[in-house]
Structures are given as structure tokens and as C-alpha cells.
Amino acid sequence: MEGSMFTTQMFGKEWTTYCLDLGLQARGNDWLLKTMSQAFDALSVQQREILAGVCATTALPVTQRWRNWLYENTLEPFVSDRLSVYTANEILCNLARLREEEIQAISPVSIPVMADDSIIDISQEGGRINYEITVTETELALYEEEYNWRLGNKYGAKLGLSDQQIALLNKFYDPENSFLSVEGCCISTIKLYLSCLVSLEKQFEKRGSNMEQEVQAFVRKCVPASRGHTQEGRYQQQQVASAVYLTLFKKAESVIRNLYQHKRKINSNFSYSGFEQLFEDTFGKAAMDIMMLRKERIAAPDRETELRLNEMNPTRWKPAFDTIVAALTQENSGDISAQIDELAELNVNNPAYEQVFYEASRAFAKYDKLTAVRFYLKYIYADLHSEKIDSKQLQKTIQKSLFSTAAELQRFQQVIDELVGSKNLEKALESAPGIYEKQRKKIIIDEELLETVRINSSETIAKLNEILQEDEPEEEMIIQLPVQVNTVPDMPVTFSADLQLNDDQLQLMKLFSENNCTLPADTVTHFARERQLFKNRLIESINDACYEQLDDVLIEEINDGYEMNAFYYQKIVNLC
Known part of the structure; x- marks a missing residue:
């Protein structure tokens, strides 16, 4: 399956309906389809086959469950204009991994049925009827609890959580991303989230209310009561309530990201347009105050977590x-x-x-x-x-x-x-x-x-x-270091069109790459003057253009010149 076919099937009318139900306009659909298509084509053959199976299955509940997971994880970067090929590829990789884990956990089961000799074979083939019914993993998945893939059930036994704590974590789908895929980061986020809810509950009790009542009151403000009697209205109410808890979890994740010095940020704002301030006044501000007080109690990353975070940053x-x-x-x-x-x-x-x-x-x-x-x-x-x-x-x-x-x-x-x-x-x-x-x-x-x-x-x-005589005359010597032998023929360097780099910026980056990613200050100054540009503004314009994809500066000033981060440069080259 090609990326264009996958995105057409997964982001058609259902995506538009999903956005409209949340009060959002499905804007820029062509850009979304192109981005997701390129991300799909960048997957491995095995990952593409797994996702093709999600599209092809005739089991509607299975398809809908994974479609909703994909929509929920795509929505936030999409509406905040942060959806890039890199981000979309990360989302699809996580979807393929989760689906593969589900497939491995569910093996085909044969259910023998007692044969009834009173049943007469009326087929034209002759012989007795085969009474053994084979249940495939896809069919068996129809009956599987969707909660099995939520955070409460994943970590309930491992963390010794109570039934109430498990239920609070099962309020939303697992918000998979690279940061939460590190177990130590996910556990710290869970602990801060649950701790925050305990404190919020106490604050609401002082006002004669509780967390559940406040959530239901908030939902009624977002979804008109007249729609609550319809199936669509009840679904919207469930989604808004789920979004309340998911947003609180994302705020906890944002605090842990800062605490663990993970540079990539996430959007922890309430996802329903028009109700962001209402959410902040009801839950958000109080939750952040609690989390900032409690973050000092969060344990430092263990060795495995440090290794994973340093690999990503x-x-x-x-x-x-x-x-x-x-x-x-x-x-x-x-x-x-x-x-x-x-x-x-x-x-x-x-x-x-x-x-x-x-x-x-x-x-x-x-x-x-x-x-x-x-x-x-x-x-x-x-x-x-x-x-x-x-x-x-x-x-x-x-x-x-x-x-x-x-x-x-x-x-x-x-x-x-x-x-x-x-x-x-x-x-x-x-x-x-x-x-x-x-x-x-x-x-x-x-x-x-x-x-x-x-x-x-x-x-x-x-x-x-x-x-x-012991002293010898000094001679100018240079340390000879090994030079990498480039066994790969030179290829033209291309950049993603999203970077929107002009010729001057591209030429300067090329000059850096030809000089081991380091240039003296005089060289950069001369380059800028030839083009009637200011040196500092030229460097800053390149960093600004690349910041969205890197979440960091590409070119930094050093003692006697400028240095372009080679790892970041390779990351943005040929990102198509």
C-alpha cells in the first residue's frame, strides 16, 4: 500500500466529521494528506503492511478504535501547525508498534463445537459438515476490552495502583509519543498526574463539590443539554470529559519534560476551540500550581531513562x-x-x-x-x-x-x-x-x-x-588526525520545502558543510558583506527557519567563529 492510498482511506470523511464534532474546521486537508502520505512512505515494509491491515480489516470496531487513536494523536500537532513529516512518521511508527503488540498478544483460537448428529448435511459436496469454528485474531479482537491498551491497565499492577487510580488513567487513550515511550518518563508523569488529581479533589471538596461533578458541569457548558439526549451528543460529552483528563495528563507531562530537560515541547492546552479559558479557570491554573509545588518530589531519572533521553536530545x-x-x-x-x-x-x-x-x-x-x-x-x-x-x-x-x-x-x-x-x-x-x-x-x-x-x-x-643541553628549539607542529574516507559518491544536498531557505542561507550552510561545519568569524563576515547582509541577522534567519524541525539552534557562535551542528544538519538534509 502506498501512502496516498493509506491517507485517503484514513483521513477522508471520517476525519472531517471527527473535527467538526469537536468544533474544529478540517482546514488544510491537502497539506495533511501530503504530510501523512510522505510519513507513511518513509516507514519500513513491515510497518506499512501492519497499517495496511488496519485499513483493510472488515471488523469495524477494530478499525474505529485505531482510527480514533490516530486522530487523537494527530489532532494536537495538526491544529497547532506543528505537524511535520518527522512528527507524522513518529505517530505512525507508534501506531504500527501498538498494533503489532496487539496482534502478538492475540493468537488464533479454535473453538470446538459439539457435533449434533441430528443436523443433516444438505450441501452438494457430500460428507459430514466441519463443525469446528476458527476464530481469527481480528474477530477475537472485536470482543477485547479497549481499556487493555490504556495507561491504567498497563501500569496498574507495576505501580500497585488502586482501582480508582487505574480508572483515572483509563479516562483517555494512551497518548503515545517518544518521551512517554521511555518508561521512567511515563511513570513520573503518571505519578504527578495522580498526585495532582488528589489535590484537586480536596480543593473541590472544600467548595462542596468533587472532581467528577466539576467535570460533568464543564461538559454541560461545552455540549448543549439538548444534544445530550442523542447518541451523537452523548459521544461528544464522553469525548469532552476524556479531553479534560487528557489535558491534565499533558500538563503533567509538560512539567516532567522540563524537569528532565527534554527540549521538545508539547501543546498542553485544551483541544476544544473556544473553551480553553474556561478549562484554565476551572482546572488548568489550579492544576499547574499544584504540579509546580509537587515537582520537587519527583525522583530524578534513573540510568536507563538518562540513556534514552540523551539519545533523543x-x-x-x-x-x-x-x-x-x-x-x-x-x-x-x-x-x-x-x-x-x-x-x-x-x-x-x-x-x-x-x-x-x-x-x-x-x-x-x-x-x-x-x-x-x-x-x-x-x-x-x-x-x-x-x-x-x-x-x-x-x-x-x-x-x-x-x-x-x-x-x-x-x-x-x-x-x-x-x-x-x-x-x-x-x-x-x-x-x-x-x-x-x-x-x-x-x-x-x-x-x-x-x-x-x-x-x-x-x-x-x-x-x-x-x-x-636539554631544551630544544620549538618547531611549529600540527597534530595529525585521521581523515574520514568518503566511500559514498557526493550527492546533491536537498532540503525540505518547509524550511523556506533562500539562496544566501543555502550557500552559507553549504560553506559550513564544506569546512567541517566550522567557519572563522571573518569568513562569515566577508560572506555577508559580499551579499550586502548583516552577519548576525543572516545566522539568526537560518536558525529561525530550522528551529521548528530541530527545536534547537543549528548554528552557534564559538570563541573564534561559528559552528554548525553536524548532527542537526544531517537531520534536515533530504527530509522530504
């Missing part, structure tokens, strides 16, 4: 790194070094993993030369095992602070060469102290020459001084 390590190195001194360099190593272990799956070591090497250069060298060796080793070898040189000023003589720099180069060849990091780290060991020359004394030298002591002193 390439720059998440920077705030923790800056906090650690801010306390660095010559006296505590050993303790700080251990903390940096622990931070690096939590970023082992991070695409920017090697950058932790590179920045550590720069930070330690001023306080501990040997530790700085070891961090740089770790950077080289991690870079060699990354998808793209960057081979970033240490700045010349840092090299001069680390190596006082050309001999030290030469010995360091030898250690790097051996590391690149053997890829034995442990041996390289053991060799690092030898870089700074004094290399004394061996002297062989000739007795006859010594006797001659004794005659002229001044000549002897001069000769010995020449032989024993």
Missing part, C-alpha cells in the same frame, strides 16, 4: 557538563574527571557522545595537562567509532598550553598514531604520562678525550654544556 549533556566543570580547580581535578566520565557513560548512545570528551579536554587544559590529554585521546577513540569522523583539532592556544616543547608534541603525535592504528584506548591512556617525562641523552665518556679536555677546562665546560 544530542545537546542534553551540555547543562550538566557546564555545572560540573564550573567547580574545576587544580586540587579537585581527579574528582571532576570522574564525574565527566560518568556523564559520558550516560551519553554512550548520544550521537554527540565524543563531544563530551572533546570539551572536557579543553576545560582541563588550564588545570591538569595529563587529564586533558587523556580526555582528548578518549575523544579520538570515540570519534573513530562514530558514524562520521570529525577529527577536531585542539585550538593552537590550547596546544601551546599543553605542550611546552616540540618534543612533547611529537611524543603526543606518536601516541595518537598508535591509537588510530591499534584502536587500543587502554594502551594509549597508559602511554600518556610518557609524553611529559624528561628524555635525557645518554653520555659515553672517552677516557683519552677526557684527559685532553682536562687540559682546557673552559673548552670542557662548553662541550659538556652543549652535550647536556
Whole structure:
């Protein structure tokens, strides 16, 4: 099945009806179909087959259940104009995964039926009738409780929740996304959500009401009472009530995202147009006040959660790194070094993993030369095992602070060469102290020459001084790092049309990519002046154009120039 066929079947009249029932206009349907179609085509063959099965099944309740799940997860980014191919692909991946889990959990069941000899075979085929009825997983799914896939039933036993807490989590469909797919993040969100509801309940009780009564009163304001007697009206009332609890859950998720330093934001506003302020006055403001007070009680992410979050956020390590190195001194360099190593272990799956070591090497250069060298060796080793070898040189000023003589720099180069060849990091780290060991020359004394030298002591002193001279003239040397061999032929670089980049912006990004994603400030200034542009405005315009897809800046200013984030650049290239 192609993406166009899938989107036509799933986002036709049913989608328009769904939006209208919520008081929304199904605007920009062509853009939605194109975005979802491209996202579908980007799926794997197996994922496309699973979703094609959802469309093809004749079991209406199954189709409707997954259609509603898709609509609920698409609605928020769609109405907030944040639906991109990347976001849509993430939604479809989650749908395929959940459907696959459902299929695996339900195996075909054969139900034997007692044969009744009194039944006469009137068919033309002859023989006895086969009385065994085969129930397929699709048919069996018709009778399965839809609550089995909601958060309350998923985590009820694991978290030891009460029946009431399970029911509060089952008020809405599981709002699957990449953040909540991390179990530690989802559990923390659940705990904050349930804790908030307990406090809201107490506040309403003081006014002679309770949470359920307040929700029903809110629903009646959103759905006219005259419609509550029709099937459509009752359905709308259920959807509004579900949206109340889902919005409170999203607010809890938003707090946890900020607490766990997850940069990608979500829209936690009430999804029914025209009733956002009513929701905030009734539930939202009080809920946020409660959550902000209770967030300090939320446990810090465990190791598995840290690993997953750092994998999703390439720059998440920077705030923790800056906090650690801010306390660095010559006296505590050993303790700080251990903390940096622990931070690096939590970023082992991070695409920017090697950058932790590179920045550590720069930070330690001023306080501990040997530790700085070891961090740089770790950077080289991690870079060699990354998808793209960057081979970033240490700045010349840092090299001069680390190596006082050309001999030290030469010995360091030898250690790097051996590391690149053997890829034995442990041996390289053991060799690092030898870089700074004094290399004394061996002297062989000739007795006859010594006797001659004794005659002229001044000549002897001069000769010995020449032989024993330890300092060597400094030479300009450059650390030779491995260069990545590009085995893939150069392809034209294209960008998503959504970025809306002009020629000047594209040319500057191309210039960055041709120079290892780093340019001196003078080069950028010259580039901008040639085009009669302001340097800072040009950089900011590129960052603004790419921010919606990256949720971060693409180009940052460094000490002596500008640096384009290579990982982000690869992310937006060829996003079609």
C-alpha cells in the first residue's frame, strides 16, 4: 500500500466529521494528506503492511478504535501547525508498534463445537459438515476490552495502583509519543498526574463539590443539554470529559519534560476551540500550581531513562557538563574527571557522545595537562567509532598550553598514531604520562678525550654544556588526525520545502558543510558583506527557519567563529 492510498482511506470523511464534532474546521486537508502520505512512505515494509491491515480489516470496531487513536494523536500537532513529516512518521511508527503488540498478544483460537448428529448435511459436496469454528485474531479482537491498551491497565499492577487510580488513567487513550515511550518518563508523569488529581479533589471538596461533578458541569457548558439526549451528543460529552483528563495528563507531562530537560515541547492546552479559558479557570491554573509545588518530589531519572533521553536530545549533556566543570580547580581535578566520565557513560548512545570528551579536554587544559590529554585521546577513540569522523583539532592556544616543547608534541603525535592504528584506548591512556617525562641523552665518556679536555677546562665546560643541553628549539607542529574516507559518491544536498531557505542561507550552510561545519568569524563576515547582509541577522534567519524541525539552534557562535551542528544538519538534509 502506498501512502496516498493509506491517507485517503484514513483521513477522508471520517476525519472531517471527527473535527467538526469537536468544533474544529478540517482546514488544510491537502497539506495533511501530503504530510501523512510522505510519513507513511518513509516507514519500513513491515510497518506499512501492519497499517495496511488496519485499513483493510472488515471488523469495524477494530478499525474505529485505531482510527480514533490516530486522530487523537494527530489532532494536537495538526491544529497547532506543528505537524511535520518527522512528527507524522513518529505517530505512525507508534501506531504500527501498538498494533503489532496487539496482534502478538492475540493468537488464533479454535473453538470446538459439539457435533449434533441430528443436523443433516444438505450441501452438494457430500460428507459430514466441519463443525469446528476458527476464530481469527481480528474477530477475537472485536470482543477485547479497549481499556487493555490504556495507561491504567498497563501500569496498574507495576505501580500497585488502586482501582480508582487505574480508572483515572483509563479516562483517555494512551497518548503515545517518544518521551512517554521511555518508561521512567511515563511513570513520573503518571505519578504527578495522580498526585495532582488528589489535590484537586480536596480543593473541590472544600467548595462542596468533587472532581467528577466539576467535570460533568464543564461538559454541560461545552455540549448543549439538548444534544445530550442523542447518541451523537452523548459521544461528544464522553469525548469532552476524556479531553479534560487528557489535558491534565499533558500538563503533567509538560512539567516532567522540563524537569528532565527534554527540549521538545508539547501543546498542553485544551483541544476544544473556544473553551480553553474556561478549562484554565476551572482546572488548568489550579492544576499547574499544584504540579509546580509537587515537582520537587519527583525522583530524578534513573540510568536507563538518562540513556534514552540523551539519545533523543544530542545537546542534553551540555547543562550538566557546564555545572560540573564550573567547580574545576587544580586540587579537585581527579574528582571532576570522574564525574565527566560518568556523564559520558550516560551519553554512550548520544550521537554527540565524543563531544563530551572533546570539551572536557579543553576545560582541563588550564588545570591538569595529563587529564586533558587523556580526555582528548578518549575523544579520538570515540570519534573513530562514530558514524562520521570529525577529527577536531585542539585550538593552537590550547596546544601551546599543553605542550611546552616540540618534543612533547611529537611524543603526543606518536601516541595518537598508535591509537588510530591499534584502536587500543587502554594502551594509549597508559602511554600518556610518557609524553611529559624528561628524555635525557645518554653520555659515553672517552677516557683519552677526557684527559685532553682536562687540559682546557673552559673548552670542557662548553662541550659538556652543549652535550647536556636539554631544551630544544620549538618547531611549529600540527597534530595529525585521521581523515574520514568518503566511500559514498557526493550527492546533491536537498532540503525540505518547509524550511523556506533562500539562496544566501543555502550557500552559507553549504560553506559550513564544506569546512567541517566550522567557519572563522571573518569568513562569515566577508560572506555577508559580499551579499550586502548583516552577519548576525543572516545566522539568526537560518536558525529561525530550522528551529521548528530541530527545536534547537543549528548554528552557534564559538570563541573564534561559528559552528554548525553536524548532527542537526544531517537531520534536515533530504527530509522530504
